[in-house]
Amino acid sequence: MRGADESVVRQALASGDSLPGTAGFAGVLDGQLVRDVLGRQPLFWDRDDPDSWAFDRRDLSDPVSVPAGHVRHVSAGVDGENRTVWALPDPPVASDRDEALAAVRDAVLESVRDVDDDGLAVAFSGGVDSAVVAAGVPDAPCYVAGFEGSHDIDAAREAADAMGRDLRVVELTHDAIERAVPEIVAALGRTNPMDVQIVLPLYLLAEQVAADGYDRLAVGQGADELFGGYAKVAKAPDDPRVEAETTRGAAREVIQTLPDQLERDVLVLRAAGVEPVAPLLHDRVVEAALPLPGELLVDGDRRKVALREAAREVLPESVAEKDKKAVQYGTYASRELDRLARQAGFKRRMDDHVEKYVRSLVE
Secondary structure, eight states: OOOOOHHHHHHHHHOOOOOSSSOOOOEEEETEEOOTOOOOOEEEEESTTTEEESSGGSSSSEEEEOOTEEEETTOOOTTTEEEEOOOOOOOOOOSHHHHHHHHHHHHHHHHHTTOOTTTEEEOOOOSHHHHHHHOEEEEEEEEEEEOOOOHHHHHHHHHHHTTOEEEEEEEHHHHHHHHHHHHHHHHSSSOHHHHHHHHHHHHHHHHHHTTTTOEEOOOOOTTHHHHHHSSHHHHTTTTOOOEEEEEOHHHHHHTTTTTHHHHHHHHHHHHTTTEEEOOOGHHHHHHHHOOOOOGGTTTTTSSSSHHHHHHHHTOOOHHOOOOOOOOHHHHHHHHHHHHHHHHTTOOSSSSTTTHHHHHHOOO
């Protein structure tokens, strides 16, 4: 079992408690494969050998992901069922603004301060998510990745200066991308450009962190989903990318995508040689975020309202309020992967030209 003691997981199964006070877990318990409600720990079984399972899909010949919040008997066979045991709680909307903000503040600050900084570095992009994580581990080195002149490097430098933190820059190159893409695809079993673009800078940053002697990497994953960081949440119900009619409903819709995203991020970081640490995905933070009303998620042009208010306790205002581009754009990973595809003859007029390029690197 990874992520929690067996006794905690066994009690959660018995009680149906989907948020039993952990940062996620997965593994085998009493002959069953078990994965937490948000899928914070990846877990797989093998279609070619259904009695086999692994945390790393590369250890199996035909890996199948165990869905988040499910259990599956180890000996279930190819046609065995995954049984739902936990669902994401759907609490009523918090009626008291101050109490809701206090709950988020307490949960976030407790979670980031509880992180053990032994062997730890921080993935630091200059946004509020990574900055509040870094504030909890003041002695851990901060790393940022990106192409020269990219938004993320500039933002990280500004934030590090404001916080009085040293910053180590991992400059991305075309050669590094061409080398890393096949390794990323092998770890994920995915070739779609969006996934590859998102994790490229994370993978190359983590490689450098591991080379520098650190074996754990603190990340700000989960904050955008839990606290309303996406434009499609802010624009609900007018954005076609979400079905919900309200900001809060759209945020919940996005939270439901976390298992797939976290599987991707965790597998890539482990392939690069580090173990991810995601304090903003601790159960206590999830519990504090779920009841937030829409106005504490998005208020006009201000997103992640509650998280920013909590961050003001430990960050300069300029950092707590900083807006940041999505990682694939802020690092130029998306732009440069597209450039490499076109230089290799995969033109934009072709369908899925970047994915065709990604597959060519793998082949």
